[in-house]
Amino acid sequence: MRQQVFRTCLAVVLVLAWAALAVAGDADVAVVREQVRRAILEEEGTTAAKDVEWMVRNLSAMGRWPDVDYQDVSAARWKPRAHMERLLAMAGAWAAPAGPFKGSPAVLDACRRALDFWLAKDFQSKNWWYNELSIPRRMGSVLLLLESQLDAEQRRKGLGIVGRGWAGLKHEAWEANLNQVDRASVRILQGCLEHNPHMLAEAFASVTFTLGQDPAEARKSGGIQPDLSFQMHGPQLYTGGYGLIYPATILEIARFARGTQWALTSAQLEHLTGYMLDHQRWVVRGPWLDPATLGRNISRPDADNAGLLDRALELLAGFNPPRLAEAAAFREEIKAPGRGGPAGNRYFWNSEYMVHRRPGVLATVRMVSTRTRGTESGNGENLKGEHLSQGSFFLLRRGDDYAGLFPAWDWRMVPGVTALQAPPPFAQYTWGRGSEGESDFAGGVSDGEHGAAAMDFRYKGLTARKSWMFFDDLAVLLGAGIGHAGGPVYSTMDQRRLTGPAASGAGPGGQPLPKDLTMAAPARWIWNGGVGWLSLEEAPLQVQAAVQEGDWQDINTSLESRRVREPVLSIWKDHGVSPRDHTYAVLVGLAHDEAAFRSLTGAPPVQVLANTPALQAASHPKKGLTAAVFYQPGSLTVRQGLTVTVEQPCLVLLREDAQTLAVSVANPRSAAMTASLRCSMPLTGEGATPDADGVRLEIPLPAAEQAGRTRTVVYRK
Template identity: 40%
Template sequence: MAETIRRRLLGSLRAQAAASSEPGADGLWEDVDYADLDVADWAPFRHLVRLRMLAVASPDAAMRAMDAWLRLDPRCPNWWYDQLGAPRALGDAALLLEPALSPAQRAAVCRILRRAAFAGMTGQNLLWAAEVVIRRCLLEGDDDGLAEAFRQAATLLTPGTGEGVQPDYSFHQHGPQLYSGGYGHEFAVDMAALAVLGAGTPLALPLDELSAYFLDGQRWMLHAGRYDIACMGRESTREGNARRGRILEAAARSLAGAGAPRAAELRAFGRGPGPGARYFPRSDYLSVHRTGWSAAVKTSSTRTVLSEAGNGEGLRGRHLCDGVTHLWRTGEEYADLWPVQDWRHLPGVTAASRPGPPPPLADFGQDTGGSPFAGGLSDGLLALCAMHLDRDGVRARKAWFFFLEEYVALGAGITGADPGAPVHTTIDQVALTGEVVADSGTVRHNGVAYHVLDGPPPTVRAGRRTGRWSDVNRSQSPRDLAADVLEIWLDHGPAPRDAAYAYLAVPGPAPASSPTVLANTPSLQAVRHSGLDVTQAVFHRPGTLTLPDGSSVTVSRPLLLQLTGADDVIAACPLSPGAVADVTRWVQLRRPG
């Protein structure tokens, strides 16, 4: 059993090998600052990355580097490097070099690997700890410890309400914070690799939930191969991190090869979920996929933690959970705009427009949204979601209604507390590609038409923007960057009172029929699509919606509701998302006559 795990792990490590420079006679690299104490990009870690590569290509040079590391044993102020990152990389190198290790070297390596322990670990951190323990147990010949490490990893595959995989297959880390594109990405890739190691042995992992996590969770967070930055936490500000869809696609294929259920879907992972919509109530997140385009909305509530800052990362993500609405057709719409974009003008967000970037949240804070009201609803194809925004003196009732070829965004009750700061609702901020046509409340660009149905006329700003990755993440490159950016927003003026907006987004050819706004007030927001015979509504409080044919819908509590045809009703409660709303108890339909 252990030998099977060892053989498979060594094969994987050798397949990942790449070229590396060699260290000096003392086993050190001149370009590595071994005294560095950076908590986000710790320079000595590069030594271990190179050591792991050399262990395949040049074992003699690798042994010099191994001895140098064991001699110095550098420590980082960031516990992750000390307990997880460095031990794991060192364990990889030691396994590759194992035939040449002396008993003293093996013992010294294992002392460092013992810094990883299961106590106090959750989510992806627990999985990283298990990976370190697996390496140590292979080096020490500890079969019982090896089995325990696999058992600990297997516990993470059962969805729960703590950190890790949620019952809706989104992923949380650092509290109830959506991290599917950050820690959750690493979890998927590492767990798939662990599944391959244990396949067909007594240590095999249960794969049904892991397969569901890939297909019913991670697959919905990707759009044209890129993660939505609203599900990445502070990791969205690491250059290139959003482009890791291909890595996840390869992991899905390997999982299929390990015998996971739904293998055909896993092999076709890169094609996306197909036309559909999925709401993740544990994370206040809606993902919509269509043929030719996709979109996502990230809201927040008092139940979910906002996208964090920490270790000098995520410095401008203050509004990433305030209704951010990204719309993709090619996948290049937002590619690497993060260093140059206006972070107060994130798409979909209503916020005060003050000079300079928004201030970062407290490092690793547990700040939540300002209201318990946030929720969503989907029948698997159509969808809607809504939130009560209450951030930094700005309040608003915001709702989104997704149909087959378009979506409607509504805002009502918009109030700002600062008379010196105008409140803006941003429709989009996107890479400028080709001509922008603005006419009579409509803005067209790159195959998308935005029609302002109510509220102030759209403001358009297009041109060159400059910035640096280090502006949003101190560990990233300080090189100057420039990109052409298009911004479209609605200006509600300073300190607005009960302002409103409505706009229709059409990412493709004009549909045969368009939805109609039935209500947009602080009490009720509703849209009807006559071509689909569908009405969607957000009842912010109990009330009645009268339909064009004279029929009505009355609810006795706050609800999100979709009515299809004469009497097909589905509903969700925005105050307790995930709970099934009792339509017979809370909803009353009346027909004319």
């Protein structure tokens, strides 16, 4: 059904695009051809002279390079691709108008030999992506640069390879976004080579279609979601993977159409700009991405580098978007973590992902439910990521707090996650699957400045009700109902790079934490690198500071062996073997120097009001903030004179001052609902009806694709 709906929608778009071709064809094709050719030369016409000379010198008479393994058919890092990369670099050097090899007979001869060799062998990978996207795109670029020098047979065979890009389009939901855009880029090359306006029309229409999908369709086919998060391969958060390259890919293609009938509309540009500034900007700290957004790319070196966004923002500026100043600020923020950025709290309900930002920190929570999926494996990647999305809690202070650590991680101790400490191997989930939640209760509530996220986590016999509550520069982590019948269970608070001095203690006093604490030790509080952790229960936390090591190949079989040794700080709550109804309660200082955090350990400014399987709640009395997670109907006494009762499971955030009470409510089951609450104090405002117990509040919550979004109502006392 999803495939049929997608095919129908795209067919309508293409028919309208073809109808618009009444006159303009040839002139627009010429504009696109010139802009595509110029873009190829910008990238491929700048190869260093010594590298081009090496390629020409080492190419054999039959047109092959001796260092390329042409027998390889690997699905990832396919080795024969190097041949096409070199061929394109030589073609760019020959065609570059101001380059040292412009019109060089020797370079042209090498190009012809290398092209003929590939056309004769037509090498194939086990991965369709190389066969239908990567190689056809490079082949199309080579043909366009060498167009005047091709004979009929080279052109015929080359166009046959280029044509595979669009011929392979299945119009399936899983391929409806980035893969579709990649196919369109190949179709544009084909249209330029064949001087075909109809090909260009359908290619540009399929690209812009991804920027104007109906919200319901976006939920099915992926891409930019109604909440502006990015999903791919089903309902998986992929902002730092496919979603990282999506804007630059769209804008690279869109610039080919500038000045033609296929140019981006203002609405499409606004939608893409919103994704970049209102979602991507929130998940980046300096040049580093939140690891929770990377998908299976987490098993690739430097995958958390946000540098690709710089190119996207550069391209965006060329379109003069309405939020140009914000885009320029974002570009500066990527260069260094201390250059500002947004501050506040946002919950992306379609992807069950919360972001909390303050000037000195980025904190995120990623959950999973029956509506979403955890992180997939595929192509031999992400071999240990079973628990990545099961309540991860990442804290980026410097930005590189986790960068490069992943081979050395203990993958049973993903930050934030409660997991069985079973020995490997880890479960692996193929394309579009990811670890699936077994409960529909996962959600967040946010007033834009503060917020809370919670999930009823169930997985392979393990149960845990978990919540994360954010009050300015503090977070309260609560766990209740933690149980498993068959093994040891940990709730990990963090597993991060150990940086600089560290300290821990059983009370307000403390001692330096040695970097060679290879055996776990108990501690009530721990501090390192501007972040502090304090147990709010009598039971201590466990802490370990040690050099850990591992190999990239252990988490990604497509990589060559490369060992990593890093100092790692691990903090967790040990629930023992076969725990039943265990809990944890931890205060995290998100951005505190050691002295400031030590001052909190004697008299924490937050109070845990409840931590049971029915209700989790905490407050920050000085700020007038209270967050509550009702897993079932119930009541919470916030303070003397203020009790809140709810009639349905929901998440509630209260913000109180002398004159008002702001009530923020969300449905963690992401369904339409009118939240019914009672408050023990008199209030006036929308949906407020006085009754014998104080006031009854009726707050309609968003529905359809907006279901799960917070509704905030401010009442007067």
